[in-house]
Amino acid sequence: MRDLPGPVGVEPPAPATEGGSTPSFVRWTQGMINRLVGVSDLVLFLIAAAILANPPVALLESGLQLPQMAVISLAELLVYVSVHERLGGYRVExxxxxxxxxLFLLAGLAPALLVSLVLLWTFLPSALWQAQWLLGWHLLLLALLMLGRLLQRWLIGVAARRRLLRRRVVVVGTGPVAEAAVRALREDPAAYEIRGIYRLEDEPRTEEVAGMPVRGDLAALGEYATAHTIDIVVLALPQVSEAIGLMEAVSWIAADVVIPFERPETSPSFAAIMPLGRLRSLQVLSRPFKGTQGLLKVMEDYVVASVALIVLSPLMLLAAVAIRLEGPGPILFRQRRPGFGRRPFSIYKFRTMKVNPHDDATTGTTGPSDPRVTRVGSVLRRLSIDELPQLLNVLKGEMSIVGPRPYVANMLVGNERFSDLVNQYAERHRIKPGLTGYAQAHGMRSYALRSPENARRSIEMDLHYMTHWSLWMDLKIMLRTLLVGLAGRNVF
Structure with missing residues (x-):
């Protein structure tokens, strides 16, 4: 977790962007909408159950006790959701x-009502003597759910008009496979929006593909992807093997990477099959934190960072006073780091080193005896207090609480650049960098920069985190960081 602060106040310019836009971490998907609709159904069931517990009219007087109503409502909810999902009711269309x-609401509520009748007949038959409350409750429930569907229909219409569900696509390649991919995507403009076509260096300088202009080479794609959101990268090359060889060049883009193929009998086991309009494609890379996962991740970041800033503000104030009393120089320093989608951002830390405008920040600290570290800085580093200002980066949306460590762009491991030493280094930029992370919580803080073996191991841990993420995993990493990762011999 320890990185050397470079020249204080000196920041390289950010890459040029079109319209000042930035890549979006949370993106709307149909799966996210379906899950949100499911949550709204749960809320409406709870509202209906609360009304049944405190009925405003005599029609809903059931005579049931609160535990009995809770059991009936929970059983109905489970049956309704199960039947609704099995019938395909949770679909945008x-x-x-x-x-x-x-009709789908009726199909889900009918078996739920039957379950209530069976439970009451078995355990509380007296409640069925005057069962008008049961009919009234289900009519109320149906009305609430239908009102919810009408509101959801309106919101989906708004999302469609704002093109929130259209997937932004770039195509790499200018040959016949690229032409077929472009034509297939243009047949479904409601689902796909082609943002650009890019050629390889050894391809002819074609000006357009299927009537759409070619925007440049892979370098131009890199500039565009740094500044804009991309949902799908299509590697449209003549041979699948050629496209697979190109994966590393686009592995840092937070998008699904697919390879279209023509032979319908092909069903490889090493990659998922993904429709691309009327074409089939191999999905060789999947966008991390897709849909609901991204929303949960952002909510987690804002909640944890806000609470941590409130709780730790006295400690941060003491650290700021100690730095100021020790000598001249800024309390905080800012340093440019590549973040999500390789877009540079200014990371914040408490200053722990002597100001040196000529330090290029490519070499990490050598340990507690490093002469560049101040006395106060040594204490702050030992206790990880110098990292706390990065909570501000989290609230700005530039970092996450948990994620890969954002190293300096040209950070060295021995005599080699970290990014050159490990082939999969670039994939770390597919998600936001973190204040702590899976690798850092397991002993790979400054030690990731001490040897090539440690560097490779830390990248393996970062990729493991990206592919196995869960809220529970984040919680375990945060707890491990608090209990064993904030101090110790591997921290400095």
Missing amino acids: RYADPLAAF
């Missing part, structure tokens, strides 16, 4: 048609 939405 279902919400767009009011009649279809109504």
Whole structure:
């Protein structure tokens, strides 16, 4: 977790962007909408159950006790959701048609009502003597769910008009496979939006593909991807093996990477099959934190960072006073680091080293005896207090609480650049960098920079985190950081 602060106040310019846009970490998907609709159904069930517990009209007087109503409501909810999912009711196209939405709601509520009747007949038959409350409750529940569907239909219409669900696509290649991919994507403009076509260096300088202009080479793609959101990268090359060889060049882009192929009988086991309009494609890389996962990750970051800033503000104030009393120089320093999508951002830390405007920040600290570290800085580093200002980076949306460590762009491991030493280094930029991370919580803080073996191991840990993420995993990393990762011999 320890990186050497470079020249204080000296920041290289950010790459040029079109319209000042930035890559989006959270992106709307149909899966996210379906999960949000499911959550809204849960909320409406709870509202209906609360109304049943405190009925405003005599029609809903059930005579049931609170535990009994809770059991009935939970059983119905489980049956409704299970049947609704099995019938395909949680699909965006279902919400767009009011009649279809109504029929799917009936199909889910009918077996739920049957379950209630069976439970009451078995355990509380007296409640069925005057069962008008049961009919009234289900009519209320149906009305609430239908109102929810109408509201969801309107919101989906707004999302469609704002093109929130269209997937932004770039195509790499200018040959016949690229032409077929472009034509297939243009047949479904509601689902796909082609943002650019890019050629390889050894391809002819074609000006357009299937009537769409070629925007440049892979370098131009890199500039565009740094500044804009991309959902799908299509590697449209004549041979699948050629496209696979190109994966490393685009592995840092936070997007699904697919390879279209023509032979319908091909069903490889090493990659998922993903439709690309009327074409089939191999999905060789999947975008991390897709849909709901990205939303949960962002919510986690803002909640944890806000609480941590409130709790730790006295400690941060003491650290600032100690730095100021020790001698001249800024309390905080800012340093440019490549972040999500390789876009540079200014990382914040408490200053722990003597100001040296000529230090290029490519060499990490050598340990506690490093003469560049101040006395106060040594204490701050030992206790990881110098990292706390990065909570501000989290609230700015530039970092996450948990994620890969954002190293200096040209950080050295021995005599080699970290990014050159490990082939998969670039994939770390597919997610936001973190204040702590899986590698850092398991002993790979400054030690990741001490040897090539440690460097490779730390990247393996980062990739493991990206592919196995869960909220529980983040919680374990944060707890491990608090208990064993904030201090010790591997921290400095």
